[in-house]
Amino acid sequence: MSWRRRMEERYNPKAIEKKWRDIWEKEESFKASVEAGKQKYYLLEMFPYPSGRIHMGHVRNYSIGDVVARFKKMQGFNVIHPMGWDAFGMPAENAAIKRGIHPSSWTYDNIDNMKAQLKKMGFSYDWSRELATCDPEYYKWEQLIFLKMFEKGLAYKKHSSVNWCPECLTVLANEQVEDGGCWRCGTIVEDKELEQWFFKITDYAQELLDDTYKLQGWPEPVLIMQRNWIGRSIGCEIDFPLENSEEKIRVFTTRQDTLFGATFMSLAPEHPLALKLATDDCRAEVQAFIDKVRKQDKINRTSEDFEKEGVFTGAYCINPLTNLRMPIMLANFVLMDYGTGAVMAVPTHDQRDFEFARRYELAMTVVIQPPGRELSPETMTEAYTEPGTMVNSGEFNGLDNESAKDKIADYLETKGIGERKVNFRLRDWGVSRQRYWGTPIPIIYCDACGVVPVPEKDLPVVLPPDVELTAEGGSPLARKKDFVEVACPACGAPARRESDTFDTFVESSWYFLRYACPHFDRGPVDRSAVDYWLPVDQYIGGVEHAVMHLLYARFYTKILRDLGYVGIDEPFTNLLTQGMVCMETQKCPEHGWLYPEEVEDGKCSKCGKVAELGRIEKMSKSKNNVIDPDTLIEQYGADTARLFCLFASPPEKALEWSEKGVEGCFRFLNRVWRLAFDSLAILSAGSEDGSEPETQKVAKELRRVTHQTIKKVSEDIDDRFHFNTAIAAIMELINAISGVEDKGKIPAALRESILALVRLLAPFVPHIAEELWSALGQDGCVSEAGWPEWNEAALAQEQILIVVQVNGKVRGKITVAAEADAETVKQTALADGNVARFVEGKEIRKMVVVPKRLVNIVVK
RNA sequence: GCGAGAGUGGCGGAAUUGGCAGACGCACUGGACUUAGGAUCCAGCGGGCAACCGUGGGGGUUCGACUCCCCCCUCUCGCACCA
Numbered sequence: 001m002s003w004r005r006r007m008e009e010r011y012n013p014k015a016i017e018k019k020w021r022d023i024w025e026k027e028e029s030f031k032a033s034v035e036a037g038k039q040k041y042y043l044l045e046m047f048p049y050p051s052g053r054i055h056m057g058h059v060r061n062y063s064i065g066d067v068v069a070r071f072k073k074m075q076g077f078n079v080i081h082p083m084g085w086d087a088f089g090m091p092a093e094n095a096a097i098k099r100g101i102h103p104s105s106w107t108y109d110n111i112d113n114m115k116a117q118l119k120k121m122g123f124s125y126d127w128s129r130e131l132a133t134c135d136p137e138y139y140k141w142e143q144l145i146f147l148k149m150f151e152k153g154l155a156y157k158k159h160s161s162v163n164w165c166p167e168c169l170t171v172l173a174n175e176q177v178e179d180g181g182c183w184r185c186g187t188i189v190e191d192k193e194l195e196q197w198f199f200k201i202t203d204y205a206q207e208l209l210d211d212t213y214k215l216q217g218w219p220e221p222v223l224i225m226q227r228n229w230i231g232r233s234i235g236c237e238i239d240f241p242l243e244n245s246e247e248k249i250r251v252f253t254t255r256q257d258t259l260f261g262a263t264f265m266s267l268a269p270e271h272p273l274a275l276k277l278a279t280d281d282c283r284a285e286v287q288a289f290i291d292k293v294r295k296q297d298k299i300n301r302t303s304e305d306f307e308k309e310g311v312f313t314g315a316y317c318i319n320p321l322t323n324l325r326m327p328i329m330l331a332n333f334v335l336m337d338y339g340t341g342a343v344m345a346v347p348t349h350d351q352r353d354f355e356f357a358r359r360y361e362l363a364m365t366v367v368i369q370p371p372g373r374e375l376s377p378e379t380m381t382e383a384y385t386e387p388g389t390m391v392n393s394g395e396f397n398g399l400d401n402e403s404a405k406d407k408i409a410d411y412l413e414t415k416g417i418g419e420r421k422v423n424f425r426l427r428d429w430g431v432s433r434q435r436y437w438g439t440p441i442p443i444i445y446c447d448a449c450g451v452v453p454v455p456e457k458d459l460p461v462v463l464p465p466d467v468e469l470t471a472e473g474g475s476p477l478a479r480k481k482d483f484v485e486v487a488c489p490a491c492g493a494p495a496r497r498e499s500d501t502f503d504t505f506v507e508s509s510w511y512f513l514r515y516a517c518p519h520f521d522r523g524p525v526d527r528s529a530v531d532y533w534l535p536v537d538q539y540i541g542g543v544e545h546a547v548m549h550l551l552y553a554r555f556y557t558k559i560l561r562d563l564g565y566v567g568i569d570e571p572f573t574n575l576l577t578q579g580m581v582c583m584e585t586q587k588c589p590e591h592g593w594l595y596p597e598e599v600e601d602g603k604c605s606k607c608g609k610v611a612e613l614g615r616i617e618k619m620s621k622s623k624n625n626v627i628d629p630d631t632l633i634e635q636y637g638a639d640t641a642r643l644f645c646l647f648a649s650p651p652e653k654a655l656e657w658s659e660k661g662v663e664g665c666f667r668f669l670n671r672v673w674r675l676a677f678d679s680l681a682i683l684s685a686g687s688e689d690g691s692e693p694e695t696q697k698v699a700k701e702l703r704r705v706t707h708q709t710i711k712k713v714s715e716d717i718d719d720r721f722h723f724n725t726a727i728a729a730i731m732e733l734i735n736a737i738s739g740v741e742d743k744g745k746i747p748a749a750l751r752e753s754i755l756a757l758v759r760l761l762a763p764f765v766p767h768i769a770e771e772l773w774s775a776l777g778q779d780g781c782v783s784e785a786g787w788p789e790w791n792e793a794a795l796a797q798e799q800i801l802i803v804v805q806v807n808g809k810v811r812g813k814i815t816v817a818a819e820a821d822a823e824t825v826k827q828t829a830l831a832d833g834n835v836a837r838f839v840e841g842k843e844i845r846k847m848v849v850v851p852k853r854l855v856n857i858v859v860k
Numbered sequence: 861g862c863g864a865g866a867g868u869g870g871c872g873g874a875a876u877u878g879g880c881a882g883a884c885g886c887a888c889u890g891g892a893c894u895u896a897g898g899a900u901c902c903a904g905c906g907g908g909c910a911a912c913c914g915u916g917g918g919g920g921u922u923c924g925a926c927u928c929c930c931c932c933c934u935c936u937c938g939c940a941c942c943a
Contacts (some may be wrong), residue, residue, distance in 0.1 A: 049943050089943060162941070173941040221864050225938075228863050337940090426940090433941060504943070546864075547938060579866095580937080618936085647885070648872055652865095654936075656872065660886050667899095668885080674900090715876085725874065728884035735884090803880045808924045810880055848923055854879050858923045 013637025041077035046541030140460035141524035164192035196432035217574030231425025238418035252339030261367035279314030438501030446488035509556035
């Protein structure tokens with residue numbers, strides 16, 4: 001073979017990848033359209049925020065999705081695989097403030113860049129369905145849905161607090177609060193009450209909970225997290241009359257069995273009665289406490305080790321069962337958002353109440369005694385929260401506390417003191433954001449008419465482009481007069497437009513529906529398209545979205561169902577949550593975190609100091625431990641980049657970056673390439689009809705391995721998403737083919753094997769697979785070629801290997817006929833020389849035979 | 861703090877239903893080819909001279925445990941205005 005020919009045959013990813021991308025694009029290979037008779041398959045990956053460049057997390061997520069999309073297409077499904085942009089959000093505003101670029105041009109430039117990058121990866125997207133959520137053609141429909149929700153009372157306004165920087169006069173996101181201070185100026189952040197829009201997700205709490213039990217295709221941990229987040233609990237609401245007043249305080253408790261032990265009352269500092277109840281003597285202290293708590297972080301406030309603090313209001317209420325006077329306290333660990341914002345305190349049987357009572361020297365009464373010991377308030381060192389027997393509880397004494405729960409609930413209901421109540425931890429979804437780069441909330445405030453929805457015909461309320469964004473605070477839209485000042489749609493009087501925008505989670509709660517009909521202009525969705533394509537058969541994205549995004553998307557689907565837009569209850573039939581992408585960090589004592597390319601021979605390229613190896617952490621710009629996918633594609637090609645992401649670990653686990661691992665993948669593709677081209681001569685000479693004499697042992701064995709690999713790869717992709725083991729199996733197949741001594745003697749088996757190999761590779765590394773498919777003289781694209789099927793008969797083995805253990809330790813291996821019965825297997829096992837050595841002179845007590853696997857001889 | 865996961869050779873990982881621990885790849889070692897090798901091919905590769913010991917640590921269930929149960933340690937993700 002000439003040297004020149006060899007050069008031509010070298011694997012050159014750059015050339016072939018471009019070639020096949022152009023062909024797919026020209027042929028519109030991945031354009032999806034409704035085909036009534038064909039079974040659809042909707043494969044969706046979580047769409048990206050257009051931050052500027054794609055990162056390895058995207059590459060991984062979308063490589064995983066692309067394998068499944070291409071696999072399903074080869075299996076004959078009508079696959080829809082769309083992509084778009086979650087295009088509203090804070091980073092665009094930050095860029096505007098920092099660099100003076102308009103959020104819109106920043107966002108659209110980023111989209112252009114990232115789209116080019118995604119295209120270079122060779123993902124099988126139907127780009128004709130692309131959408132960007134910042135496009136008025138998208139958010140117009142979001143505004144319409146909001147109006148419908150408003151009509152039905154599912155969107156409403158209420159007071160709620162935000163993080164407020166008194167220096168910048170601006171609202172801060174949680175991530176903009178660092179150690180309780182503003183990220184820009186460090187000023188201590190305060191709570192500020194604002195009127196905000198909420199979605200009534202709590203109306204759907206029960207259904208959202210119930211339906212988690214129908215989501216068979218979701219990972220159990222995600223379902224558990226959602227159930228815990230919804231947090232259904234059954235208990236009672238109980239009224240405690242105020243002393244010397246007609247008014248009552250209502251509490252929610254799951255422990256009505258401990259009601260006789262309630263010795264004081266704890267209110268959230270935000271409780272409407274908090275300041276009202278304060279006596280003149282206590283008012284100053286109460287006010288100071290409220291102000292102090294307002295500055296405390298909400299997560300810390302409720303944590304167990306956080307100092308439990310409170311203040312006495314000076315007022316008392318009455319325990320309705322014991323008639324005891326209970327001092328009313330404010331406590332920092334009581335939240336207004338949960339239950340009623342008031343807690344009956346039972347220090348003997350609740351740890352937080354216990355600590356609080358000890359600190360403020362409040363009364364304690366034991367009402368549940370544990371089996372076999374006796375508690376007394378004087379000697380207790382912690383609350384007793386386990387089951388036990390009721391004491392000090394009047395007519396309920398002697399009952400076990402679990403049955404007392406029911407009895408006391410009955411009693412409260414008959415006496416009209418309280419009632420059974422199901423309570424959810426889930427709170428309504430606050431959607432107002434005091435920001436510019438988001439969907440305007442389509443509402444107008446009129447002095448005469450009140451809250452007036454923008455009429456449908458006036459939608460969309462377009463985000464005005466010419467808005468000045470500066471570091472100094474407030475809501476940018478609120479300052480823009482020609483936006484805010486508007487005539488009331490009802491009465492025509494001068495009115496004021498809502499200047500808040502939506503939480504960006506709203507856009508991502510229904511984009512998967514819009515993909516079915518991205519250009520539909522008569523409503524949010526075209527019902528017939530949605531009915532055909534939805535639900536999403538497989539959704540893939542980061543585990544960090546396990547609770548919020550996925551819960552909101554489920555909620556929105558139910559809302560849109562109840563509004564008649566869709567006919568489904570749940571949006572995502574199957575869910576795959578992928579792990580993150582990690583990499584070693586490196587740090588120079590002088591220059592801080594180093595990019596991998598700034599380290600040469602373990603030294604900082606700027607100063608020559610030895611770089612310290614840090615921990616392996618999630619790839620992040622702040623730690624500089626990032627790899628730019630473009631460099632990777634440039635160096636090795638998209639197929640290698642994809643292969644590495646898929647091979648290095650199973651999708652749900654963390655992926656650790658390794659340059660060596662990438663090289664290994666590149667070498668593997670070269671090996672495939674060489675194998676195919678080295679076999680060309682034999683394949684073109686070989687018989688086409690596959691009439692290899694089956695008597696040839698080598699041919700038969702190669703067939704067996706080939707079909708076994710087809711089975712393994714099919715099952716690994718379809719049932720388990722274990723792409724790493726699927727690829728490992730393909731590697732074994734290559735090793736098996738390469739190991740065949742005289743390939744020229746078995747052209748038909750070789751041909752079957754190599755053609756299967758190329759098709760098995762196609763979902764993972766589509767470019768090289770297409771090139772080899774055509775080089776092997778096959779017509780059309782491998783992506784249209786269909787998925788290979790395995791032949792059960794070809795898998796059969798005449799002889800199988802059985803492991804022989806003595807007392808659980810492997811002592812020998814025997815080969816028996818595949819159909820050998822247990823008795824034959826036992827005798828063969830005992831006849832094995834080494835096994836006999838360990839059994840000799842001992843009494844055989846038992847022999848366990850696991851068919852086709854193992855024999856365990858138990859001796860003494 | 862609360863909720864949910866993870867931990868296996870020098871490294872990434874495999875072991876699908878309780879049945880050979882370490883598939884496959886990387887790194888490494890030796891050899892072949894070669895002007896050369898950071899290419900390719902072949903062979904070896906958990907520890908220990910061995911008996912044996914080995915799946916984060918400690919207990920338990922079982923003929924048999926990476927796998928199931930209890931306790932502990934470490935790390936990761938989410939916690940409602942980041943997306």
